[in-house]
Amino acid sequence: MRYLLCYNFFKVLSGGDHLVMDEELEAAFLKEQERRLAASTIAGYGRNLNFVRRSYQGEWPGWVHLSTAQIRAFFIRRQKEGVSVATTRYQATTLRRFYHYLLEQGLVDQNPLVGIQFDEVGGARGNLPNYQLLMESIEQNSKRATLLERVATYLVIETGMRTGELIALCWGQVDVTMKMVLIKGEDQTERYVPLPDDLLGLLSQLEVAYATPPTVRERVLTLANGKPVSRSWVERTVRRVSGGATPANLRHAYLNKVVLEQRLEDANRLAGHKTLVATAGYQQGQVQDLKKKYQQYF
Template sequence: MADITASTIRRFIQDQVLNHQIKPRTIQRRISCLKSFSTYCVKENYIHLDFMAGIIAPKGDHKLPHYMKLAELQQFIRYLQKDRHPFALRNEALFKLLATTGMRRAEIIDLNWEQIDLVANTVLIHGKGKKERLLPLHPMVIPVLKEYQRNLPKDKRYPSEPVFWSRLKKELNPRSVHFLFKELLTKAGLPAHRFSLHHLRHTFATILLQQNDKVDLRTLQELLGHSSLATTSVYTHIDLEQKKKAIESFLVKDKE
């Protein structure tokens, strides 16, 4: 036990990464366990020096957001528009609103008619931590919402009433919306196993930045309702093509 030193631990970490391809998160857990063990051994006088002193865990491997490509989103929307299911209008309004606002699942489930202004064409979203954000409605969503509202029973159109209802005339729940999304993806000919409902939020953010070079991260932060810009910065990966074009343009000018 006394022969174990910080150098031994560093060689162990190096072996795990290079020879066994262990991921950073797994290394973090193993280092945490070793630190607890080393502290215990010092406390119980099994060893005199903490062999984990100075050992710093590697940073975690941040996964990039998974999202639908523009063509896949368009394919999904085309299916919603041509579907003739009895609840097709509700589904079209629900998922078009999600896809064009980046709303969270909980935010759209809790959405009431008083939050939607079909005169000013805005939606007031109650986000996390009781934070509110006012977003413009996409032109594609406005006529669908109006038609959907007209077709609802009168008692379901009151300002305090939820916008979206289940088949049993009850409020939607997160699980049912998730399964509905998967079902509609399959019917649209898309691989449902690749996407979760939250991926619509990632898709909104990604495509918005890809298609509009005037949208910066600060604007996207406000649209998504992130409390920290660091959270929004995960979407900077999608600027790769734009960065590539900028670099190529720079090199061309440099040669002139």
């Protein structure tokens, strides 16, 4: 296997196809992980590598030529799009393992992820605005927002949807009778989340605004030209309506509110997390608040 990789590496240096080389590298890396990782983890690594390669802006330089600055720029852009810290860490872990493998094969001189502090890229959860503060800001700013913009913003803070889940949401997933919404994750998981009355009212207004009743397969967030909204549209809209918060900030505030109500297992299910460990991270803000109160009185 190593001789094959080296042969393809020199083929790329002499003008070969970057994409062919990259796909072979990814396949060899995933094959190597079969001895130590679960099949679901390997599948997740494969999706992460494919996503990073496909979503790269500009001409793709190839894995062996990707620099630290380019990787840092990618993760900063992802954070600005409203991607959660957990997702950023997961993708970073995948890339670290992948480049460690490339180092072992002698295909790169160093791991380009060395020196990138993902806590700084993603931001600290303890400093994020709380649910009540964000809701007050949204209620104030939503007076100047369109109906579509209000629906998008409230869907995030009232259900904890991720940006990708929000964009893909169809009318068939909204159950007005049961006051529930079926959220379909990018990893094919599904979860039901309750819809408060105020959000149901906004969704009803949006549905009535259609010239013809929307079908179950039509996207909820659709522009006037009939196209679904983009990630950049969601990012700009949420920032403006919320007074500067990102979609990830709103999702965090929603989940943190549920955790504060001593419903960690509910928060885990509503968040779509696979483990309670991921959800427990939302308790960090509570610990910081307790420390401040302790220092104040003692």
